[in-house]
Amino acid sequence: MRRGSIASLIGIGVVAGGIAAAAAVALPWLPTPASREAGRIDFVFWFVVAICILIFAVVVAALLYAVIHFRVRPDDDSDGPPVHGHTGLEITWTLIPTLLVTAIGIASAIVLARDDALGENVLRVDVTAQQFAWSFSYPGFKGLTSPTLRLPKDRSVLLRFTSKDVIHSFWVPEFSQKQDAVPGLHPTLHITPDRVGTFPVVCSELCGLGHAVMRSQAIVMPPPAFDRWVRAQTTATTPATTTTASAPATTTTPATTGNASASGSAVFKANGCGACHALAAAGSSATVGPDLDKLPQYARQAHRPLAAFVRRSIVAPDAYVQPHYSKGIMPHTFGKTLSKPQLDALVQYLVNSGKKG
Numbered sequence: 001m002r003r004g005s006i007a008s009l010i011g012i013g014v015v016a017g018g019i020a021a022a023a024a025v026a027l028p029w030l031p032t033p034a035s036r037e038a039g040r041i042d043f044v045f046w047f048v049v050a051i052c053i054l055i056f057a058v059v060v061a062a063l064l065y066a067v068i069h070f071r072v073r074p075d076d077d078s079d080g081p082p083v084h085g086h087t088g089l090e091i092t093w094t095l096i097p098t099l100l101v102t103a104i105g106i107a108s109a110i111v112l113a114r115d116d117a118l119g120e121n122v123l124r125v126d127v128t129a130q131q132f133a134w135s136f137s138y139p140g141f142k143g144l145t146s147p148t149l150r151l152p153k154d155r156s157v158l159l160r161f162t163s164k165d166v167i168h169s170f171w172v173p174e175f176s177q178k179q180d181a182v183p184g185l186h187p188t189l190h191i192t193p194d195r196v197g198t199f200p201v202v203c204s205e206l207c208g209l210g211h212a213v214m215r216s217q218a219i220v221m222p223p224p225a226f227d228r229w230v231r232a233q234t235t236a237t238t239p240a241t242t243t244t245a246s247a248p249a250t251t252t253t254p255a256t257t258g259n260a261s262a263s264g265s266a267v268f269k270a271n272g273c274g275a276c277h278a279l280a281a282a283g284s285s286a287t288v289g290p291d292l293d294k295l296p297q298y299a300r301q302a303h304r305p306l307a308a309f310v311r312r313s314i315v316a317p318d319a320y321v322q323p324h325y326s327k328g329i330m331p332h333t334f335g336k337t338l339s340k341p342q343l344d345a346l347v348q349y350l351v352n353s354g355k356k357g
């Protein structure tokens with residue numbers, strides 16, 4: 001091969017590689033990682049991309065060079081030279097891909113092993129998926145359940161998944177990992193958040209009519225702020241008993257209803273009702289399902305007493321569906337998954353909030 005040919009081959013390769021590299025770097029293909037695991041996964045991704053750019057440059061150079069230099073001339077009807085393979089070339093293009101694929105395999109295996117290795121002082125979070133909401137409970141802090149996933153920065157977190165109905169898939173793009181929540185199984189996922197911020201929790205497995213709205217938030221907080229949040233949540237349920245003791249005469253009735261609506265509000269939160277329904281008392285404004293501040297009006301339309309209407313709408317949601325909403329979107333499982341006291345508290349809570357509004 002002549003000197004000039006090699007120079008033009010290299011020139012084409014450098015230009016093609018440069019264009020591919022610019023497209024890879026300039027466009028925001030991936031979100032900025034928010035966990036150590038995501039950082040390592042990104043490393044593997046870029047390692048593979050670099051190899052791809054290299055191969056792309058070589059292939060484009062060979063292709064364009066051949067198209068330009070070996071194109072058929074006008075009036076040239078002769079056959080090409082009889083070529084019968086090239087052992088050196090065969091060995092080269094078998095050996096190089098073998099080495100590259102092995103390198104990718106080794107890098108991936110190391111990253112997978114390191115991502116799965118739990119750190120010290122692991123925070124365990126039970127993630128429950130159901131049509132169409134997420135809830136997160138913290139077995140280390142008794143009774144603490146949240147509709148959003150709050151995590152302290154730089155601490156090893158082990159998520160354990162439960163599905164109450166069908167297959168869902170937990171995905172926080174900034175954490176780079178996905179895990180299916182499969183009925184009957186309890187898979188786990190290890191995350192070490194390393195960036196403070198609020199990131200979307202997405203369901204990435206088609207799970208029914210409300211799949212697109214099955215979203216929550218992962219909130220990574222500095223450890224002191226996380227501790228304060230845990231303390232605020234775990235003490236919030238206890239004061240009801242202390243206030244009743246300190247002021248018994250006038251507040252007996254309000255204290256008990258206050259207590260009931262407090263735990264009703266906890267049931268509302270824990271079951272992700274606010275992901276679909278607006279309710280001023282719970283600070284939610286979702287519009288997937290009917291507005292729960294209008295329950296008294298709906299009960300009149302359904303010709304039922306308010307409390308009975310609310311209870312039936314939770315247990316058998318398709319018995320009466322508000323016009324312009326569809327059957328089959330509201331989960332049918334609450335009659336089974338809520339205990340009688342939880343259901344009573346939730347009904348009471350919704351009836352009381354509706355009366356205020």
Ligand code: CUA
Nearest residue numbers: 168203205207
């Ligand atoms: Cu749950 Cu899609």
